Amino acid sequence: MPPEAxxxxxxxxxxxxxPADLLTVRALRAxxxxxxxxxxxxxxxEVIGLAPPGCVRIQTGKRAGRxxxxxxxxxxxxxxxxxxxxxxxxxxxxxPSVFGRVGEESAFLKAHGVPVEVVPGVTAACAAAAxxxxxxxxxxxxxxxxxxxxxxxxxxxxxDWAAGADPETTLAxxxxxxxxxxxxxxxxxxxxxxxxxxxxxxxxxxxxxxxxTGRLDRLAELTAGSRGGPMLIVVGEVAALASAAGACEGAxxxxxxxxx
Ligand SMILES: C[S@@+](CC[C@H](N)C(=O)[O-])C[C@H]1O[C@@H](n2cnc3c(N)ncnc32)[C@H](O)[C@@H]1O
Numbered sequence: 001m002p003p004e005a006x007x008x009x010x011x012x013x014x015x016x017x018x019p020a021d022l023l024t025v026r027a028l029r030a031x032x033x034x035x036x037x038x039x040x041x042x043x044x045x046e047v048i049g050l051a052p053p054g055c056v057r058i059q060t061g062k063r064a065g066r067x068x069x070x071x072x073x074x075x076x077x078x079x080x081x082x083x084x085x086x087x088x089x090x091x092x093x094x095x096p097s098v099f100g101r102v103g104e105e106s107a108f109l110k111a112h113g114v115p116v117e118v119v120p121g122v123t124a125a126c127a128a129a130a131x132x133x134x135x136x137x138x139x140x141x142x143x144x145x146x147x148x149x150x151x152x153x154x155x156x157x158x159x160d161w162a163a164g165a166d167p168e169t170t171l172a173x174x175x176x177x178x179x180x181x182x183x184x185x186x187x188x189x190x191x192x193x194x195x196x197x198x199x200x201x202x203x204x205x206x207x208x209x210x211x212x213t214g215r216l217d218r219l220a221e222l223t224a225g226s227r228g229g230p231m232l233i234v235v236g237e238v239a240a241l242a243s244a245a246g247a248c249e250g251a252x253x254x255x256x257x258x259x260x
Contacts, residue, residue, distance in 0.1 A: 005085030008035070010078050010109050012102050014095040014121015017205030018044045022127065027119045034089035036081045038074065042093030042230060051089075056081070071101065075108045082114045093230075095123040099149055099174050123147075124232045125172035128201035132211050134234075134242040136170050141237045144169045150176030150183045150233070157182050165191035170236035177231040181220035187235065192216060197239035203229035211244050 011030045016022035023031070031037065031050045039048055041061025051057060058077065060069045069077075074090075081088045096102040096118055109116045125147065129136050136145045146163055150173050157179055164171045164187050176183055177200075188194050194217035202210040206229075212222045216235055223231060234242075 005083070007114060008082040008084065008086040008088060009115040009117070010082050010088040010090060010105075011117045011119055012090045012096045012100075012105055013092065013119040014097075014100070014123075015039075015043045015047050015091045015093055016122040017094055017124050017127035018042075018046075018203065019205055019207075020044065020046045020050060022122050022205055023047060024119065024121065027121060030089050030119055031091065033087060035086040036088045037091060038078065038081075038088065039091040040093055041068065043091050047091065056086075071104065075105060078105070078109060079112050079114060082109070092121070093124075094127075095121045098123045098125075098147055122205070124174065124201075124204050124230065125234070128172075128204035128209075128232050128234065129238075131204055131209055132199075132201060132242045132244060134199075134238050136172065136234075136238060138238050138241070142168055142170045146171050147174065148172070148176075149174045150179040152179050152182075157186060161186040161190045164235065167193065167196070167237070170234065170238050173233040173235065176233045177223045177226060180223040180233060183233070183235075184216055184219035187216060192235070196235055197237060198222060198233065198235045199239040199242050200231055200233050202227060202231045204232055211242060213239060213242055 013027045013030050032052060034051050034055050036056040037051045038058045038060050048057060060074050078088055078090060092100045102118055106116050125136060146169055148159060148171055150157060173183060196216040198216045198219055199211060199213040200222040212225060214222045
């Protein structure tokens with residue numbers, strides 16, 4: 001029997017919102033030295049292209065019409081590759097700890113004795129704020145940020161939105177484009193003022209990112225002009241400070257728009 005390969009390792013790496021220059025240096029080094037790369041749908045081709053020749057590249061998210069892999073299959077695949085002794089990089093859009101299933105993957109790998117390291121990334125909310133010149137917190141105006149998901153379960157919002165009623169809370173809402181109308185109703189029902197500033201950023205980090213601004217009671221309209229990219233919704237007083245004019249790196253191209 002051939003001797004068993006020493007156990008490899010898995011790095012759960014945040015790729016940031018898209019452009020390679022928004023990778024952390026640690027993430028860049030991880031990708032450049034990967035022997036196997038498993039990447040999600042939102043990871044940019046430019047970043048995937050940084051992996052060395054000979055690196056096994058496996059797409060796990062929905063891309064180009066292909067279905068996404070089941071989480072259990074991804075877990076098994078990471079384990080198999082690590083057991084072959086490979087340095088595996090599991091590359092996720094944004095930050096792996098923000099709606100990135102990092103907890104599940106890390107627990108699975110550790111339970112099987114595989115060394116795991118998490119490498120943080122720039123989450124969509126931070127990229128959107130930087131690009132369109134608004135803060136997520138602001139002294140005296142916004143003292144709390146809530147990262148929430150508005151993913152629908154059986155057609156309905158699963159979350160209790162009471163935490164978003166506080167006028168000093170900034171809500172950064174992920175996966176919310178199809179449920180924007182419901183989010184708006186639930187937040188207003190919870191006590192948030194209908195006139196609260198709100199915005200939507202599509203493809204944050206990309207030079208062609210889109211910004212649409214308005215108010216909470218018109219949230220569904222703000223997401224209606226989607227061009228098919230990932231969308232982040234921000235609700236809170238800080239949204240009134242957003243501006244495409246102040247953006248420098250990743251400055252908005254003709255695609256951006258603002259509405260009142
Ligand atoms: C499964 S979550 C992953 C979030 C990711 N881990 C992060 O930290 O940004 C996917 C959702 O994040 C948001 N998102 C991710 N990348 C984005 C981008 N570049 N621009 C706007 N929203 C983005 C969208 O709401 C999208 O539906």
